[in-house]
Every structure is written in C-alpha cells, then in structure tokens.
Amino acid sequence: MEATRTALVLGATGGVGGSIARALVGRGWHVRGLARDVTAARRKGIAQIEWVAGDALKRADVISAAHGASVIVHGVNPPKYKNWDKLVLPMIDNTIAAARAAGGARVVLPGTIYNYDVAKTPVISADTPQQAKSRKGKIRVALEQRLEQAAPDVPALIVRAGDFFGPGVGSSWFAQGMVTPGKPLTRIINPARGGGHSWAYLPDLTEAIARLLEAPDRLQPFERLGFEGFYDESGTALIDAIGRVVGRKLPVYRFPWWLMTLMAPFGGFPREVAEIAPVWRYPGRFDNGRLEKLIGSEPRTPLDDAIRDSLIDMGCLKATSMPGSLMIGSREEAGASSSGHATT
Template sequence: MQTILGAGGAIGSELAKALGQQYTQKIRLVSRNPKKVNPTDELFAADLSNPADVDAAVAGSEVVYVTIGFEYKLSVWREKWPAFMRSVIDACAKHKAKLVFFDNVYMYDSAEIPHMTEESKMNPPSEKGKVRKQVIDMIFEAIKAKKINALIARSADFYGPGIGTSMLQETVSKNLQKDKAAQWIGGMDFKHSATYTPDAARATALLGNTPDAYDQVWHLPTYPDAPTGREWTELFAKEMNKKAKVSAIPKFMLKILGWFIPILGEVYEMTYQFEQPYFFDSAKFMKRFPDFKTTSYAEGIKEIVARG
C-alpha cells in the first residue's frame, strides 16, 4: 500500500495518477473528503491534525507521501506543521513505512536563492521558513536515530493545469484571461524557476519507489531555462492570443493590501524571493534519472491554457 496524506491538493491528485500508471494499484488517498483518481484507489477520510487519524491512515502502508497544504497563514503553520509532522514520523516508525515529504524552498538562506541546490545553506529569512526548517530538522533527526527512512522531494514555486494555488497563475494567467494586466511581485527582469506539477508528481512517485533515493534531499526536475517575470507574461499572452501587459506590485503595496486581502499580507515576508534571480537547480535528479523528460515552460503553459 502506498498512501498519500493530503491527497486532494495540486500535487496529491497528480501523484495518485503517476503512482497508478507506473507503480501500484494499491493506493490510499487520505484527506477530509477524498475522491478517487484511479478506479482501485482506497479512500480514507481523516482529520490529519488528529494523531490517531494519522496513525490509522499510515497503518499497513509501505510508503507514505506527505503532500498536505495547511492554510497559508503563519499562525496556522506554527500550530499545525510541527504537531502534524511529529504524528507522521511516529506513525511511520510504528508501522515501518517509508516517508516521502513534498517540500518547498522556504528554509534556504536568501543568498542561496539565485542558485539553489540540495547543498544550499538552510537559514530561513522568513517566519514561515523557520517553521519549514523545523519540520525538515525533525525528519532528519528521525533518520539519524534510525527511526525511519525518509526523503525530501523539494519543489520550486510550482505551476500546472487545473490548480488554484499557484501564485504565478493567480497573478499572471488569470489576469490576462480577464484582459487585465498581469501582476508580478518584485523585479520583472529577474529569472524565476517554476516546477511543473505533473513533472513534480511523476518524479516524486519515482523517488518513492527507488530504494537508494532515501535519507537525502532531492530537487524535483525543473526546466533549466527559467523565464523572467516579463517573459512569463509573454509566454502566457502568446498562448492566449492576448496582449502581454504586466505591472509590478511594489513590496510596500503588499503590506497595505494585506490589511484588506490577508493572503497578500502573508506573502509579504516572502518577497525576497522576487527581488533577485530565483534559480532552482535539479541537476542531481537528472544525473540519477537521465531518461526523465522535463516539460519546457512553453509546453507547460500550452497545456495549462488548453485545459482552462
């Protein structure tokens, strides 16, 4: 049995599809209201903030994938993430399940953002990043203590068809679709990598089913030729047959808008990622899995626009 905790999100559903196509028909989808992706999926309704529910969901699993996304709010992250990860680690140790954690780049030092690798220094400049580092430290402490085998599958900012949690799509493609100017946080002429969600899911499934991939960090495959904010807009506009209009959102404006639109206030502390080049290097993965095809930005955008 391979189990996905947080199966209903942008990555969880694509991961279930990838697992079902390539690796196993024994897949357990865990969330508050899980829905089948593959005909043979086992649905397991659970409150993942409850350790007893986590334990029951993990029981009988060989591999457990964590793709859950808690509300994007610092107070929620501080309350939910460490407690949840403790219950996941304990359950995996108890039931002898391997752990695959789908991660982001928030724990990296701001000076590492122009060229991030698996060896980049962890020194988070944001409060959300500090929570994320706390969770990563918990996993590696459990590995060191030989309680579990686990791997970190780390993604850049992501984009992909049919998702509503991509900042890139929310501020660029959706605005262009409405004949509005795209909006970009920070400098529009900095390169900015993004990981395509179907690629991320296929790669996470591959890592989870590769025995020697465990007990280390992997950057998920991300097309290397990162566009700038302006070029992202041009790529989307070209595919939509729209004018490539874009305006920058100044950092001070995010803070002001945050009083009225809370999510923008939560983004404020992450603006350092948009005030410099943002390059996510996945060479380690491509060296280990040279036959893996990574979707180009033009191909990914074409698919997003085609699927609405």
C-alpha cells in the first residue's frame, strides 16, 4: 500500500471522523479505521474503510494501526465522553507516539473555538493568544501544545471551525439544541444571545481538510488554520434558512441560559453548557486567509442546501417524488442515519 496515500482515522464511526474518512475515500485514499468492535463498525461505517480492531486508549493498538500511514486523523473522544478531562491528553499522546513510529505521519486535529477568550477575540487567527476560560477549553489548549511541541518530527494540521452541522452530526447545537431529530419541525430553539456566531457545514469542512492533505509540501510542519464556514452575523440567519426550507415560519424560543447558570453549581450538563455560554454571547469569526492561500476558495455549500440536507439526514424532512419539493417526515421515512460528535 502506498504510504503517502494511507490515512488512519481515529473516530471514523463518528460525525467528524466519518466525514473526513468519506472525503479521503472519495479522493482515492486508502483509509484505515480503528474500532473496538469491528463488526459494528463495518455495519454502521463506510464500506471502503479497512477496519482494524483496537482501542485509541491503548498506545500499542494505535501504533499498530498506524503502520504505513502518512496521516493520522485524531477525531476521537473517550467512550461516551466519560472521564473526558482525564483521558483526552493521554489519547493525543498515543496518537503522537503512533505518528512518530510511522516515520512522521501528519496528525490532523479538528480544532474548536473553546481555546479562546471570545470576549477579547472577535476574529481568531493562527496568532491569536489562546486564553481559554472553561475547563475543557484549557485542556484543548494543552492538547494543541503537545502537538506543537512534537513538531517537526511529527507534523500537525489543526483546522479550526465553528459549531458543526450537516449529515452525520448527531451531537451538536444544531441537532440537539435548535431542532429535535426524528420529529416533525414544530419549533426552533435559538441559543444565540447576539449576532456573530460561526457554523461549519461538515461536508465543506472535511472537503477542505482533504484538499489540504493533498498538498503536503505546502504545509508547514505545524499548521493552525481557520475555516470560516458560515458566519451568522445577525444570529437569526440559520433560523430564517430553516423557515425557507420547510416553507413556513416556525415559532422560535430562546434557549434557557438563565436556567443553566442557576443549575451549574450542581454539575452535569448545566455546568458544561454554562461554561461555554460566552461563545453565544460574543462574536467569533475565523480568519481563513492562510487556508485559502493553500487550497483556493473555501468550499461553500449554499446555506439553504446545507440546512435541507441536514434536516433530511436528521429525519425532520423527506424528499418527495417532486424535484425540489419537501415535506415533513419521520426519521424512518427519511432513511437517515447519523453518528455523534460533540462540539466540546
């Protein structure tokens, strides 16, 4: 197998990892996926992937799976997000060790906005100081620092984007916060507390990543790139697009941030949500100048098309026999399937 066209994708059964794997397969890459349950992965995953048994928490498994690969996509999280704060850094250490053992494979990491103090950084570039406020944001900063320290022996590519939406994204603000998967669209929850929120349509993001990986000689040993995606300047653009797609105006309710703040001291989901509330209060845009210098114009699916595809995949809409027409349907009718990826 040609090493320069072999990629190991950790998290290939998930939303982001699976989408990157599809983009690479579509461009002729040999893609290998690591899975604890290979039978289940083959059933729910991509047919063209070479599935190997192993656990991303076990260094020897990752090293073995990475043999002959020139790229390792780190799109994995601890199972069910348990002990996230204790396991995230050991997992990236395993990936770095595997990349080194493979002779310097490039590690690809989907980056987040949580590394930054969004109240002070309305536009985020590679040089923007990382001054995370949340616990998970600080861990994400440490994770990226480990990649930076490993370069140039282990080159790394971090592509930072906003909140994901699109086919296959089961765990996101769009899929779990704004609308309800598998049910008719009767209302929209708007988490925005002002304008200036960044969104990333997953197929566009992963297409950009695939293009970057096909120009390795142009990449620096350590790259931090911004993916602009769709910048919702008003805070209502996605809501307006949903209305256009379904053909009617839906009632819009505010997300109960006050309740999350009130319940945060008790831990759990409210605490996690309250910590990232500033992302929805202050504008955050990604500078994609370096990315476009490397690959040309950023991939951009028209917003209404992106929303339509997302809602169909979630089972909120189905395509009828009439071209271009839509109707409300169930998840089973849409024949959709998704795998989760949390934005944290």
